Amino acid sequence: MREVLELAEEARRAGRVLAQAKTARKNACLRRAADLLEERAGEILAANAAEAERAAGVTEGFLRRMTMDEGKVRAIAAGVRAVADLPDPVGEVVRGRRLPNGLDIRQVRVPLGVVGVIYESRPNVTMDAAALCLKSGNACLLKGGAEVQETNRALVRVWRQALTESGLPGAAVGLVEGGREAAGYLMTLRDYVDLLIPRGGAGLIRRVVEEAKVPVIETGVGVCHVYVDRSADLEKALRVAVNAKTSNPAVCNAAETLLVDAPVAPVFLPVARAALEAAGVELRGCPATCRILPGVKAATQEDWGAEYLDLILAVRVVDGVEEAVAHVSRYGTRHSETIMAEDYARGRAFLEQVDAAAVYWNASTRFTDGFEFGFGAEIGISTQKVGARGPLGLPELTTTKYLILGDGQVRE
Amino acid sequence: MREVLELAEEARRAGRVLAQAKTARKNACLRRAADLLEERAGEILAANAAEAERAAGVTEGFLRRMTMDEGKVRAIAAGVRAVADLPDPVGEVVRGRRLPNGLDIRQVRVPLGVVGVIYESRPNVTMDAAALCLKSGNACLLKGGAEVQETNRALVRVWRQALTESGLPGAAVGLVEGGREAAGYLMTLRDYVDLLIPRGGAGLIRRVVEEAKVPVIETGVGVCHVYVDRSADLEKALRVAVNAKTSNPAVCNAAETLLVDAPVAPVFLPVARAALEAAGVELRGCPATCRILPGVKAATQEDWGAEYLDLILAVRVVDGVEEAVAHVSRYGTRHSETIMAEDYARGRAFLEQVDAAAVYWNASTRFTDGFEFGFGAEIGISTQKVGARGPLGLPELTTTKYLILGDGQVRE
Numbered sequence: 001m002r003e004v005l006e007l008a009e010e011a012r013r014a015g016r017v018l019a020q021a022k023t024a025r026k027n028a029c030l031r032r033a034a035d036l037l038e039e040r041a042g043e044i045l046a047a048n049a050a051e052a053e054r055a056a057g058v059t060e061g062f063l064r065r066m067t068m069d070e071g072k073v074r075a076i077a078a079g080v081r082a083v084a085d086l087p088d089p090v091g092e093v094v095r096g097r098r099l100p101n102g103l104d105i106r107q108v109r110v111p112l113g114v115v116g117v118i119y120e121s122r123p124n125v126t127m128d129a130a131a132l133c134l135k136s137g138n139a140c141l142l143k144g145g146a147e148v149q150e151t152n153r154a155l156v157r158v159w160r161q162a163l164t165e166s167g168l169p170g171a172a173v174g175l176v177e178g179g180r181e182a183a184g185y186l187m188t189l190r191d192y193v194d195l196l197i198p199r200g201g202a203g204l205i206r207r208v209v210e211e212a213k214v215p216v217i218e219t220g221v222g223v224c225h226v227y228v229d230r231s232a233d234l235e236k237a238l239r240v241a242v243n244a245k246t247s248n249p250a251v252c253n254a255a256e257t258l259l260v261d262a263p264v265a266p267v268f269l270p271v272a273r274a275a276l277e278a279a280g281v282e283l284r285g286c287p288a289t290c291r292i293l294p295g296v297k298a299a300t301q302e303d304w305g306a307e308y309l310d311l312i313l314a315v316r317v318v319d320g321v322e323e324a325v326a327h328v329s330r331y332g333t334r335h336s337e338t339i340m341a342e343d344y345a346r347g348r349a350f351l352e353q354v355d356a357a358a359v360y361w362n363a364s365t366r367f368t369d370g371f372e373f374g375f376g377a378e379i380g381i382s383t384q385k386v387g388a389r390g391p392l393g394l395p396e397l398t399t400t401k402y403l404i405l406g407d408g409q410v411r412e
Numbered sequence: 413m414r415e416v417l418e419l420a421e422e423a424r425r426a427g428r429v430l431a432q433a434k435t436a437r438k439n440a441c442l443r444r445a446a447d448l449l450e451e452r453a454g455e456i457l458a459a460n461a462a463e464a465e466r467a468a469g470v471t472e473g474f475l476r477r478m479t480m481d482e483g484k485v486r487a488i489a490a491g492v493r494a495v496a497d498l499p500d501p502v503g504e505v506v507r508g509r510r511l512p513n514g515l516d517i518r519q520v521r522v523p524l525g526v527v528g529v530i531y532e533s534r535p536n537v538t539m540d541a542a543a544l545c546l547k548s549g550n551a552c553l554l555k556g557g558a559e560v561q562e563t564n565r566a567l568v569r570v571w572r573q574a575l576t577e578s579g580l581p582g583a584a585v586g587l588v589e590g591g592r593e594a595a596g597y598l599m600t601l602r603d604y605v606d607l608l609i610p611r612g613g614a615g616l617i618r619r620v621v622e623e624a625k626v627p628v629i630e631t632g633v634g635v636c637h638v639y640v641d642r643s644a645d646l647e648k649a650l651r652v653a654v655n656a657k658t659s660n661p662a663v664c665n666a667a668e669t670l671l672v673d674a675p676v677a678p679v680f681l682p683v684a685r686a687a688l689e690a691a692g693v694e695l696r697g698c699p700a701t702c703r704i705l706p707g708v709k710a711a712t713q714e715d716w717g718a719e720y721l722d723l724i725l726a727v728r729v730v731d732g733v734e735e736a737v738a739h740v741s742r743y744g745t746r747h748s749e750t751i752m753a754e755d756y757a758r759g760r761a762f763l764e765q766v767d768a769a770a771v772y773w774n775a776s777t778r779f780t781d782g783f784e785f786g787f788g789a790e791i792g793i794s795t796q797k798v799g800a801r802g803p804l805g806l807p808e809l810t811t812t813k814y815l816i817l818g819d820g821q822v823r824e
Contacts, residue, residue, distance in 0.1 A: 016765075019767075020764060020765070097786065099784070099785070099786055100786075103775055103779065105785060105786075107802075110767075112797050112798070113767070113797070190621075194797050194798070195797070195798050209602070209625065210625065213621065213622065215627070215628075215796065215797070215798035215799070216627075217798065233820070235820075236819070236820035239820060239822055240820060240821075240822055242822075243822035243823060244822075247822070247823050247824070351815055352432060353428075353432070355431075355522075355525070355813070356813060357813060357814060358813065358814040358815075358816060359813060359814070359815055359816070360816045360817075360818065361815075361816070361817045361818065362817065362818045362819055362820055362821075363515055363816055363817070363818030363819075363820070363821040363822075364821060364822045364823050366822070366823035367515065367816065367821070367823055368814075372511070372823070373511070373517060373814070374509065374511055374512075374517075384627065385524050385525070385606050385607070385627070385811035386524070386606070386607050386627035386629065386798070386799040386811070387627070387798040387799050389811050389812055389813065390519070390812070390813075390814050399797035399798070399801050400801055400802070401767070401768060401769060401770065401771060401801065401802075402769060402770040402771070402780075402785070402802050403763050403770075403771055403773075404770060404771070404772045404773070404775055404779065405772075405773045405774065405775070406772065406773065406774045406775030407648070407774055407775075408645070408647075408648035408651060408652060408774055408775070409774075409775040409776060409779070410651055410652055410654075410655035410656075410659070410775075410776045410778070411655060411659050411776050411778035411779055411784070412659070
């Protein structure tokens with residue numbers, strides 16, 4: 001663990017330099033890293049291909065996520081350049097005033113210091129997460145999956161060269177190597193890590209939340225619901241339900257459960273079934289759903305809490321907004337929820353009562369995303385209430401401090 | 413632990429009601445609680461007096477903090493009424509816009525849900541903390557010190573009656589009884605507690621940070637510094653140093669260490685010593701300080717990290733802003749720090765480089781306080797970077813959610 005501690009100490013020192021780096025310098029570093037990534041694509045793709053070869057017995061999805069190709073390299077480089085184009089959150093005055101005693105007080109955004117990111121075998125995160133951390137003035141410690149360690153090493157070499165060439169300390173991006181113990185140790189470094197972001201599946205996030213001694217922001221587990229109210233425009237509702245489930249089933253803002261208000265269930269469910277099954281979706285229904293839709297597989301208790309990340313949709317008939325809200329509150333992960341309704345009071349009640357990072361009225365849950373919200377790139381979607389909630393973009397990677405200027409004021 | 417779990421389940425349900433309670437109803441509850449507190453002062457003071465009797469072997473400070481009297485009752489009631497007078501943070505639109513696809517997005521403040529507060533034997537916290545939690549739409553679970561359990565029971569009866577009479581669920585204020593195990597159990601209730609605030613000494617806070625599985629905001633440990641730069645107006649610097657140390661040494665924003673820039677140390681230290689000793693302060697100096705001030709006790713390594721909360725001041729001679737910042741960064745608790753300087757570049761460097769909730773230029777550290785900052789009552793001063801930093805007032809006891817209104821938008 002000595003290597004991890006040394007890396008963390010270096011990151012702490014580097015973070016102090018980053019915190020005061022001017023925007024132009026940080027942007028130059030990001031643009032240089034994007035260029036270097038493209039220049040070195042050959043070397044990086046070779047390392048990645050060798051690792052993909054060696055990764056025996058992983059699922060198809062896992063292999064797809066761990067594998068890079070030229071298209072992904074270009075997309076990642078474009079993403080890093082896009083972060084360079086975003087406004088710098090550091091120094092923003094959040095609020096400020098002159099106090100009656102003449103003190104001038106300002107609350108300003110400042111970097112957190114050192115951000116730890118624990119993630120799975122997805123090399124794109126090595127570039128995306130570091131770009132966001134550096135732009136917001138933070139050093140970062142990256143702990144990626146072991147299957148892509150060589151790829152990550154090559155990517156961190158890109159970062160370190162870009163940092164050094166831009167006059168910034170290379171140690172501002174550190175790669176934590178080693179297995180579970182290294183990750184576990186990183187989670188205890190209260191003096192060196194200001195925030196830990198787990199990015200990955202439910203198991204990874206649960207482990208971090210259980211073990212960490214440093215502040216954590218949970219991201220990304222999404223058991224999202226589409227609730228079709230009796231007052232819904234059923235055409236819109238169908239469009240949204242199909243989109244929320246099928247437009248990208250592998251992501252956290254995809255719908256996992258469809259809730260249908262009892263009065264419209266006999267009309268809506270057959271139409272929805274046809275459209276969803278045509279899109280390749282397997283339905284798992286509550287008893288009422290199965291009565292309306294003969295042949296649909298019965299849902300078990302596990303289905304209501306399942307994040308399928310696949311073309312599977314649990315379906316339940318509920319009695320109105322109240323029961324829909326109760327279901328969401330019991331089984332949801334407080335990520336993204338939507339109501340399809342044309343009735344004012346019913347829609348407003350859902351918005352008010354559902355406790356989630358994003359609550360929609362007549363739109364797909366799939367919009368919960370930094371780009372779609374108009375904020376730009378993000379490191380994940382926080383489903384936590386303390387710290388940031390929703391997309392974790394640049395401002396969410398900062399903290400604030402109060403600056404108070406006086407001329408000798410003392411307190412009575 | 414079953415009682416604690418039941419209390420937490422009830423608080424979760426009560427929190428859902430509180431979250432949607434209108435401001436007028438919450439204010440009526442707070443005002444009623446203040447009235448009831450005064451009406452029942454006799455009964456409450458009797459319970460408290462009996463507990464003070466039984467508290468054998470506690471320090472004088474402890475006894476003072478646990479003891480209530482009529483003056484304290486009036487002050488606490490006034491504090492609760494003052495919280496009723498503060499603006500309600502719930503529903504505030506933090507930001508919002510129309511997106512290019514026609515979605516209307518708003519980020520609005522919403523209550524956290526259930527806030528746990530773990531504190532020592534200070535009955536005033538039972539009233540102050542609950543008032544802030546309820547006004548911000550949260551239920552709360554209070555775990556106070558065992559020495560004032562009867563007093564706290566009487567105070568929670570006041571809350572429950574005020575809640576019920578105002579048409580709000582009494583379970584919105586819960587008193588967690590039992591010893592360390594009950595507190596430890598409370599810290600693990602991720603499904604029921606959204607935020608845990610430890611309020612008390614360093615030991616209590618360390619334990620909560622180490623053991624908690626729910627998000628924690630650390631408060632209140634303050635090893636604060638006054639740095640007197642070579643460019644300081646020494647008269648102002650003397651006034652501020654004496655004020656920061658002596659105006660209320662028992663609080664977290666009091667100064668614990670005085671740093672003096674070497675060129676002005678021979679002039680400033682003798683004058684400072686005279687004034688500080690006249691105010692009853694004991695000095696503990698670094699070797700250079702002791703050379704300038706013969707007879708001053710030598711500081712040990714422990715002194716630099718000590719939160720005396722007493723009329724003791726560690727004194728160190730440093731070489732300029734850089735060494736002052738390095739000392740603060742090594743020994744400070746990121747609470748409140750001040751530089752006394754008339755030179756622009758030196759003052760600005762300190763403000764920029766010191767990492768703390770509040771950084772002052774030419775003013776006493778004693779102003780770090782919700783009232784002094786113009787925000788009103790607070791539950792403590794957060795020295796943490798994730799979640800709120802600085803005074804934890806009403807807005808800091810909320811989270812946000814995104815509300816997105818559309819007319820059937822789907823994502824491509």
